[in-house]
Amino acid sequence: MDETPMPLDQAEAKQAMDQQEEYRVLTSTLTAYTSYQSLATRNVVNVRRRKLERMQNPRYRELAQSLFTKSNYLARAQHCIDTNTLLISQVAEVAAASFGVSAPEQRAEWAACDTVSAEKVVSTLRQAVREWSAEGAAEREVCYGRVIAEICRLFPDVYDVDNVAASGSQGALRPRNSVRIVIPGCGLGRLPLELALRGFAAQGNEFSFHMLFMSNYMLNCTLRPQEFAIYPYVHSQSHQRSRDLQLRAIRVPDVHPGQLMAYRDQHYPDSPSGELSMVLGSFDDIYLKQDATTNNSENEQGQFETADVVATVFFIDTAPNIFRTLEAIAGLLEPGGYWINFGPLLWHYEDVQQGEDNDVEAGDNDDEDRTRGLELTLEELLELIPKYGFAIEKHESSIPCTYTMDEASMGGFVYKCEFWVARKL
Amino acid sequence: MDETPMPLDQAEAKQAMDQQEEYRVLTSTLTAYTSYQSLATRNVVNVRRRKLERMQNPRYRELAQSLFTKSNYLARAQHCIDTNTLLISQVAEVAAASFGVSAPEQRAEWAACDTVSAEKVVSTLRQAVREWSAEGAAEREVCYGRVIAEICRLFPDVYDVDNVAASGSQGALRPRNSVRIVIPGCGLGRLPLELALRGFAAQGNEFSFHMLFMSNYMLNCTLRPQEFAIYPYVHSQSHQRSRDLQLRAIRVPDVHPGQLMAYRDQHYPDSPSGELSMVLGSFDDIYLKQDATTNNSENEQGQFETADVVATVFFIDTAPNIFRTLEAIAGLLEPGGYWINFGPLLWHYEDVQQGEDNDVEAGDNDDEDRTRGLELTLEELLELIPKYGFAIEKHESSIPCTYTMDEASMGGFVYKCEFWVARKL
Numbered sequence A, B: 001m002d003e004t005p006m007p008l009d010q011a012e013a014k015q016a017m018d019q020q021e022e023y024r025v026l027t028s029t030l031t032a033y034t035s036y037q038s039l040a041t042r043n044v045v046n047v048r049r050r051k052l053e054r055m056q057n058p059r060y061r062e063l064a065q066s067l068f069t070k071s072n073y074l075a076r077a078q079h080c081i082d083t084n085t086l087l088i089s090q091v092a093e094v095a096a097a098s099f100g101v102s103a104p105e106q107r108a109e110w111a112a113c114d115t116v117s118a119e120k121v122v123s124t125l126r127q128a129v130r131e132w133s134a135e136g137a138a139e140r141e142v143c144y145g146r147v148i149a150e151i152c153r154l155f156p157d158v159y160d161v162d163n164v165a166a167s168g169s170q171g172a173l174r175p176r177n178s179v180r181i182v183i184p185g186c187g188l189g190r191l192p193l194e195l196a197l198r199g200f201a202a203q204g205n206e207f208s209f210h211m212l213f214m215s216n217y218m219l220n221c222t223l224r225p226q227e228f229a230i231y232p233y234v235h236s237q238s239h240q241r242s243r244d245l246q247l248r249a250i251r252v253p254d255v256h257p258g259q260l261m262a263y264r265d266q267h268y269p270d271s272p273s274g275e276l277s278m279v280l281g282s283f284d285d286i287y288l289k290q291d292a293t294t295n296n297s298e299n300e301q302g303q304f305e306t307a308d309v310v311a312t313v314f315f316i317d318t319a320p321n322i323f324r325t326l327e328a329i330a331g332l333l334e335p336g337g338y339w340i341n342f343g344p345l346l347w348h349y350e351d352v353q354q355g356e357d358n359d360v361e362a363g364d365n366d367d368e369d370r371t372r373g374l375e376l377t378l379e380e381l382l383e384l385i386p387k388y389g390f391a392i393e394k395h396e397s398s399i400p401c402t403y404t405m406d407e408a409s410m411g412g413f414v415y416k417c418e419f420w421v422a423r424k425l
Helices: A008-034 A036-054 A058-071 A073-098 A115-132 A134-154 A161-167 A190-197 A209-220 A257-267 A283-287 A322-332 A357-362 A378-388 B008-034 B036-054 B058-071 B073-098 B115-132 B134-154 B161-167 B190-197 B209-220 B257-267 B283-287 B322-332 B357-362 B378-388
Strands: A180-184 A201-206 A228-230 A250-252 A275-280 A307-313 A333-343 A390-401 A411-424 B180-184 B201-206 B228-230 B250-252 B275-280 B307-313 B333-343 B390-401 B411-424
Touching (some): A036 A058, A036 A115, A058 A073, A058 B322, A058 B378, A073 A209, A073 A228, A115 A134, A115 A228, A115 A250, A134 A190, A134 A333, A134 A411, A180 A190, A180 A283, A190 A201, A190 A257, A190 A275, A190 A307, A201 A209, A201 A283, A209 A257, A283 A322, A322 B058, B008 B036, B008 B115, B008 B209, B058 B073, B073 B115, B115 B134, B115 B209, B115 B250, B134 B307, B134 B390, B134 B411, B180 B190, B180 B283, B190 B257, B190 B275, B190 B307, B201 B283, B209 B257, B209 B275, B283 B322, B307 B322, B322 B333
Parallel strands (some): A180 A201, A180 A307, A201 A275, A307 A333, B180 B201, B201 B275, B307 B333
Antiparallel strands (some): A228 A250, A333 A411, A390 A411, B228 B250, B333 B411, B390 B411
């Protein structure tokens, strides 16, 4: 945000442009979702079918065809893609309807999608494994498990006398549903749900429409556990041990959010129910305290003005401007509140190409857009945190953790993650 | 290779085109090497300097500047790039001279380089750490160590009576310098050197000019161990713990090839010296047995017609056509010879974009160029190997191994590699 308030007509023009851009991204994402079946069929099945048909060397062709025939690979891959489409198309239907752009004449105006956006649909399937399948449990335990345990330790359930006594908690005890937790970059919403299940007022925040569509569906539209079979690995041809492993089904969701919340309300009547809410958009834009003089605060409905905990998991390195993100986290927290972080430093904008040097000189008010160049080392980040009014109370380093890794595959990226609990002074 | 011989005029035209393309790739790679200093300065230093100068928010700017000033980051990064340039420019000078394109009027005609080619220069620095530094020793031990131990076990040094007795070797014993080993995709040549040091006739083969330039320099032009300090991590802004670690020097080479060979000759006079040779070009094109009727065999000078061992390390998944590569390996080996493999299945052409379906229909004799679509699973590959006349005599699975990983960084890709020894029947 600029320090100087924008003149009103400029501000209006910017707002109109922002809305136009948001509409473009929204409908382009819907296009990516609805193009999944044809694009995946082309990239996985058709490329290989043509390759087999057109191989010149008769011995190579015979060998390749006998391998692919034996596993019935192409027909099975097509079946996997078609089955994935059942979930993906329902997700898109619900999203289009909820944003009011599902009528045929509106569909005709949806923006086209690029390759990156199309590939992100595939990655939401892998994200669904991570957050909403039994197969993802081990990966979740390392990151979410640590964060949840820490929050529960800091805020014991005051309606459960044994727990409170055992926790040795000091200071004023509060009912958990008065403890407001914001989870920026919450992906498909599993962490907010887990915190709500434990009685907290959990607010997820997510910027990506690709994620938002799927999280909305998982949290609000699934009918029962194991409702969908998905085949997230059909698109990956490398690191595969066998076709059976590549084409294995993963069941989602592993739990049904509504059933779980109802079960909790029924079995723990003494403890007030937690709350779960979701806020769309950029964490910085939404939660950063607006300069009072600009008077252009357009807070999303229902967003927390302040919070007791901000829980960032694999989030801070997605920041276009880490200084702004730190300011937003610090500004959102009540004095005494906690910032709990788990994740690596894979700066998401490091590889964004920004054209020639000349282009960089051209613009002026372009700090937020031109995002490359603010990648900090861990040491620098840890030096910066106290300057935003935090005291680091707990810090664990180099925790091995994967992210949407296929555990049956022949390799994956292993992050050595940092975990810290910082208290707002 | 096609089954039918090409008419002579077509063959001549193809040969002329191939030479033109080779010249283009050669000079484009030289351009990438000689552009390193300016491109790296722009991407690492200038982007960040401008970012700091132009940040709008005074508090962010002050914090960022104080962090970067404290570590003197930009000046140190520039120093690292300038020091890297000392090695890189010497490598390019030697390469340009050895290919006869170093005169000023020839330089003026060098082809331009694209972004990918420019980035590959940076990756040769990381490759130099892997193959030619003390820091790379652990990574080398997992892959090269296994392969070397196996080859030494299969062919004990007959001039060392104790070794032969201890090995329990059966069959006819041979002097090691009669054992011809081909190492396809040998990168910077460390594995061929290690095998030559142990007395074998080792022949490296490499397709990439980026690698060839650096391997030639490491093997033939370095003057002493630790001659160069390089800073391979200055270009990576993610996964960094501190500026000191990011900007640490790695010394190359850890050993001096010429000194080692001389030492061996001096201290083991009874055991004939090993031999080391390098062959440029695509492994399949060069070593695949030519159809006698085509009579267009243009074998590189000095290449082995047959071999006793083919040692592939992180190689087979670079194949544009794995069937052709298997045929080349099988064809090159003498009956009773060994194919020793270590590596993952990261198919290098999986993500090559091939345009629309229509394009795929357009071409005809395009099997070799259109490389996507032949990615096999491990299970399929293991089923295929016997069909090329091999018996797998030893097989170890899921060996964790990294590739050019910065061991001080906050994460990296961990491959679960396969190791096998297959005997040609």
